[in-house]
Amino acid sequence: MPRAGASAPSPPGAAVPSGAERGAPRTGRGSGPAGRAARRVAGGARGERLAPYVLVAPAVLVLVALRLWPLVLGVNFSFTGDGARDGTAVGLDNYRELWRDPLFRSALRNTGTLVLLLPVAVAIPGLLATFIHLRVPGHRFYRGVYFFPAVLSPVIAGAIFNLLLAYDGPLNRALEGAGLGAVDWLGDPDVALFTVVGVHVWATFGMALVVFLAGFAALDTSLLDAAKVDGASFPATLRHVIVPGLSRTIQFVFVTTMIGMLTSMFGLLYVMTGGGPEGATHLPEFYIWIQQGQMDRPALAAAASTVLFLLMLVVGLAQIGLLRRSGREH
Amino acid sequence: MGRAGRRLAAVPMALLALATVYPLLFTANVAGKTRREYVLDRFSPTGSPHAENLVTAWTGVGMARYAVNSLLVVVCAVALLLLLGSMAGFALSHLRFRGSGALFLGCLAALFVPFQVIMVPLVRIMADGGLVDTYPGLVLAYVAQFLPFTIFLMTSYYASVPRELVDAARIDGNTLYGVHRRVMLPLGAPALLSVGILDALFCWNDVLIALLVMPSPEHRTLMVGVTSLRGQYAQDVPVFAAGVLIAAVPVLLLHLFFQRQIADGVTAGATKG
Numbered sequence: 071m072p073r074a075g076a077s078a079p080s081p082p083g084a085a086v087p088s089g090a091e092r093g094a095p096r097t098g099r100g101s102g103p104a105g106r107a108a109r110r111v112a113g114g115a116r117g118e119r120l121a122p123y124v125l126v127a128p129a130v131l132v133l134v135a136l137r138l139w140p141l142v143l144g145v146n147f148s149f150t151g152d153g154a155r156d157g158t159a160v161g162l163d164n165y166r167e168l169w170r171d172p173l174f175r176s177a178l179r180n181t182g183t184l185v186l187l188l189p190v191a192v193a194i195p196g197l198l199a200t201f202i203h204l205r206v207p208g209h210r211f212y213r214g215v216y217f218f219p220a221v222l223s224p225v226i227a228g229a230i231f232n233l234l235l236a237y238d239g240p241l242n243r244a245l246e247g248a249g250l251g252a253v254d255w256l257g258d259p260d261v262a263l264f265t266v267v268g269v270h271v272w273a274t275f276g277m278a279l280v281v282f283l284a285g286f287a288a289l290d291t292s293l294l295d296a297a298k299v300d301g302a303s304f305p306a307t308l309r310h311v312i313v314p315g316l317s318r319t320i321q322f323v324f325v326t327t328m329i330g331m332l333t334s335m336f337g338l339l340y341v342m343t344g345g346g347p348e349g350a351t352h353l354p355e356f357y358i359w360i361q362q363g364q365m366d367r368p369a370l371a372a373a374a375s376t377v378l379f380l381l382m383l384v385v386g387l388a389q390i391g392l393l394r395r396s397g398r399e400h
Numbered sequence: 401m402g403r404a405g406r407r408l409a410a411v412p413m414a415l416l417a418l419a420t421v422y423p424l425l426f427t428a429n430v431a432g433k434t435r436r437e438y439v440l441d442r443f444s445p446t447g448s449p450h451a452e453n454l455v456t457a458w459t460g461v462g463m464a465r466y467a468v469n470s471l472l473v474v475v476c477a478v479a480l481l482l483l484l485g486s487m488a489g490f491a492l493s494h495l496r497f498r499g500s501g502a503l504f505l506g507c508l509a510a511l512f513v514p515f516q517v518i519m520v521p522l523v524r525i526m527a528d529g530g531l532v533d534t535y536p537g538l539v540l541a542y543v544a545q546f547l548p549f550t551i552f553l554m555t556s557y558y559a560s561v562p563r564e565l566v567d568a569a570r571i572d573g574n575t576l577y578g579v580h581r582r583v584m585l586p587l588g589a590p591a592l593l594s595v596g597i598l599d600a601l602f603c604w605n606d607v608l609i610a611l612l613v614m615p616s617p618e619h620r621t622l623m624v625g626v627t628s629l630r631g632q633y634a635q636d637v638p639v640f641a642a643g644v645l646i647a648a649v650p651v652l653l654l655h656l657f658f659q660r661q662i663a664d665g666v667t668a669g670a671t672k673g
């Protein structure tokens with residue numbers, strides 16, 4: 071979760087009534103105590119009728135000007151040129167250039183690798199939450215300790231691991247002590263992406279753990295007790311009781327972890343690898359930053375943003391679809 | 401899982417707890433060494449930790465300045481977020497008005513639109529408004545970024561406030577603004593605390609938005625300062641470690657005192673869905 075722009079809470083929930091569905095006192099006209107009260111209020115009914123709009127106006131203003139407008143502008147912008155061609159329509163040129171750029175392709179390929187690593191990043195906090203829920207000795211202590219990296223900035227986590235993963239740092243020393251060779255954690259193109267993902271998981275698994283524990287708290291314990299009485303093995307309990315019982319939580323963690331991986335690795339990449347070595351840790355978000363901040367190619371960056379937006383859209387729709395389906399099941 | 405199984409599971413869990421804590425302890429230990437001690441032996445615990453590195457990082461490098469920048473921006477952003485979020489949350493949860501459904505759905509959709517998607521045009525818009533490289537500019541950028549999350553959680557919290565309380569306050573002669581100030585703000589205190597702490601963490605920990613919106617060196621926030629420290633003090637690792645430690649301490653304190661509120665905020669999104 072939560073990291074700049076990343077930690078998205080849940081999608082439209084059935085439990086959350088929007089204003090329109092909720093019966094609210096109708097101001098000005100109508101009967102009932104609210105209506106009478108409104109008439110008594112100084113300023114009269116018109117001020118009261120406008121009140122909801124006044125209450126939401128500042129929020130709407132900020133969101134339209136700084137979220138919605140840039141989104142519209144950005145898609146538009148991605149069809150214009152950079153530099154000498156600034157402001158002129160260039161059709162799909164930026165997208166063609168993206169497709170030809172080995173760095174962007176590498177960023178997309180790395181995104182694919184992240185998707186493949188997703189189940190691991192979800193399973194780790196899931197299993198840990200299971201152990202904590204089953205009251206492994208010291209579970210209270212672990213709960214507190216595991217969560218603390220989650221509050222650290224990716225910049226801090228990255229800086230700390232820069233020290234730890236240095237070629238002559240503690241991790242390699244431990245490996246050498248165990249008779250294994252040292253690894254160039256951040257300099258080897260075959261290893262660097264996995265290293266960065268590992269640090270990302272280190273820094274975020276506490277968030278997912280807390281979500282899983284909340285899921286467990288809402289789980290029907292009688293099923294778990296029944297499994298215990300029946301003498302079911304741990305793997306069987308996991309498969310037949312815990313996973314089905316937590317299906318919505320698991321889906322939620324899947325999507326938030328995916329969003330986290332797509333959008334909150336910037337701090338780590340910026341501090342740890344700078345997208346290297348040889349583009350091995352480039353991700354779309356980092357590519358956008360390089361094109362905008364370093365190469366002065368805002369239109370190309372806008373095209374990359376649009377591609378990232380489409381990726382996010384697929385994730386969002388997938389979640390809504392999954393929730394609809396699980397809603398039908400229950 | 402039997403008793404033996406539970407004991408077995410405790411082994412990897414203890415190792416993981418060690419892996420969680422050790423990196424920070426190592427950093428703290430390095431920060432306590434002199435440069436010479438670090439070059440000779442970076443691993444052994446320092447017998448007598450030195451505070452010089454912390455002092456160098458705080459005063460000499462300018463972490464103090466960066467910390468003030470961060471604090472200023474975060475406090476203003478969180479105050480605005482809570483005010484706008486609770487106003488909109490009250491309207492969305494208890495009042496009937498045209499466009500409320502669209503606004504709520506818009507906030508939900510915005511949760512799926514990450515900053516990277518809008519950052520290029522956003523910087524242009526802010527440059528046109530003269531907001532780039534100003535404190536109000538960064539505050540506004542943070543408010544825009546985290547407002548949908550804030551509105552979403554405040555709306556779902558206020559939805560659990562009984563309608564009768566709102567009606568009663570109105571019979572007592574309150575305007576809707578009065579209801580917001582005298583009923584919703586006090587009743588919403590637990591949610592405001594929880595959301596406020598999360599918002600503060602997001603803003604404090606951000607680096608990308610700060611890099612783009614407030615790029616000049618004297619406007620660096622603490623996290624941007626840490627990244628610049630890395631280049632400057634590549635040779636003097638203990639000072640670098642001290643800077644990292646300084647930047648980490650405030651959030652670690654927040655975690656220590658508000659662990660429950662943070663967890664509540666994180667899980668509210670999951671369980672309300």
